[in-house]
Amino acid sequence: MTASPRHGGHGNPATVPRVRLVDVAREAGLSKTTVSAALNGTGRLSPAVRERARETARRLGYRPNATARLLRAGHARLIGYTVGEYVAGRWSYMESPYFAQLTSTTAAAALRHGYALVLLPAGAASGEWTDLPLDAAIIADPVADDPLVDDFIAARIPIFTDRSVEGRQGAHWVDIDTDAAVRDVLDHLHAEGARNIAIVSLDTTTRFHTAAAHACRTWCAEREVRHHLTLSAEPGNGSVVEAVERALAAAEDADALFVIAEATPPLVLDAARRAGRSVPDDLLLVCVSEDTSAAHTSPAITTLSLNPEGVAEAGLDLLVAAVESGDQQPTGRVVPTRLEVRDSSRRADGGPDTARRPV
Amino acid sequence: MTASPRHGGHGNPATVPRVRLVDVAREAGLSKTTVSAALNGTGRLSPAVRERARETARRLGYRPNATARLLRAGHARLIGYTVGEYVAGRWSYMESPYFAQLTSTTAAAALRHGYALVLLPAGAASGEWTDLPLDAAIIADPVADDPLVDDFIAARIPIFTDRSVEGRQGAHWVDIDTDAAVRDVLDHLHAEGARNIAIVSLDTTTRFHTAAAHACRTWCAEREVRHHLTLSAEPGNGSVVEAVERALAAAEDADALFVIAEATPPLVLDAARRAGRSVPDDLLLVCVSEDTSAAHTSPAITTLSLNPEGVAEAGLDLLVAAVESGDQQPTGRVVPTRLEVRDSSRRADGGPDTARRPV
């Protein structure tokens, strides 16, 4: 019996053939079964045999073929990760501190549960992931009726995203209470004396931005507080800072600025200064941001954190429960946001320190 | 013949069994082979049969099992991605704009070549990836003698990283010319009149930081320019800004500041202001950064971009060539960095616009 020519493992056609389980078995004078059991610490083997198998495997530099094990196991412990739509480009979501943190904390949570994350571009077409052995998919910030969602559901791959998919089979969700978060910011601003609020948001159909804008309008109507909404055409510092400038120019008598669109916080502070406003004396400032630079400006900037860590943690708990039980029943969870009150939104004569107020 | 009980695909034990190729074949009254050929567009099949197979597959909601295809194909088109060491935490590298961009542009380049990226934490132990079917691994910024490198090489998984692995089998590299980049910055500063340069770097053994510090010392010695090096204990705005403050306090007569450690650029500008310096009038400023906020301050901040896009592109070209040829021969490439000269480093009476000077 001659050894048939084989290609190397994992895509190295012209390489020295990889050593397989059967090679170790032959070399050690044992069977595949025995070597497998020895290496995996299963079965009832004599210590001598187990050690011989292990030694041989070590000597030959044996590495089990991950794909083969996966086929056997019936799962890949791989989770697809993507963003529904990000108007600035298919990958530029990583440049947003929010998504960067969501991505890294999701990857961390996944790994703790024994899963690894596969990075997909925003709005990935199904051709870009059908060849991947995914156990589940996470879709951050899908747009309304996102085709991605349907693609994954059709492929019977359970998805984890926000509440926009509520009630659909195999669609699980984790969400923040945008309405409460926004109201909390506005209540805070109002308590500090704001009566005319300039708001800068983003011109997208993302659930967060539409919900936030809606919450602002409702709150302002209820309280009879004046407000002025300005939209940035796209995410990114350039466009958002420009929108802030427009907002400040248009709402000359605004006494507070609430920037919902993500921008580097110190830049927003600079824009306010350039517009001749002094923060917090004649303009209170709150930014929605995960950027740590907000804590290092003077005055430090109050931020509303959307709590990507919490979203990631909760999402993975749900995911693991769903994937490992095989249960199709949609599950969901609301995680709190965090308002970090700093000097930029406190009147100089300031009240008590109200930092880290969970919503 | 009864259908044997099967568990669902990809980790759904308690689920309705997934439909397999053989199910489609049986339903359509064809063989597995025929259906496979029909679906893959291979073989010579009559249009009628091909359509029947396809229609049946569609009707049954058939999705090929990715793992099984992979086992057959012998590769997974999956690339591991990790960072050698990042002192602030295993995942916090994503909060650095440099790594965020490197990660996203690498993922983009990979996908263009038909590969997907699997995200691993900094300093991943081999237990965290041996079960993954990786065709190759990318290790960004390994530390000297990184054990990660040896682990991957031992597992016969080709790696792509920087020049620190030059010459080792299966170790390919892409690097920037740190020395030239640093000298270019210093030459620029010198040409603008700097004679006493404060430098802020990071206290790590990362190749970039050690090489950059070395280049600074050498250049300053050659030119007999005074300099003062301050180290930040860790990455992140807090620590780096504090180091900038120390640097400015210690080097009172410095006429230029070169911040090599990554910090949000507007924060550095603020720190200079708080220290009573006016940029660029009595302090020229250059930051190593990929952060877009540098372009939006006033004055706009000159940055040295380490060109993560270029690194990613070159790395993937090499990777694909190596993986698909199976060639063990180490390959390598140097990519240019980019000095974006803006107002923060131009004397007010300024010379010609020298923006986008490739090194």
Add this chain to the structure above:
DNA sequence: TTGAAAGCGTTACCAA
């Protein structure tokens, strides 16, 4: 305590 054989779901070869 050890080993033979079946099976995971797919694709490729070759015979009909």
Add this chain to the structure above:
DNA sequence: TTGGTAACGCTTTCAA
């Protein structure tokens, strides 16, 4: 033009 069968590399039952 179509289909049977082997093979990818591993784990697991079951029999010796």
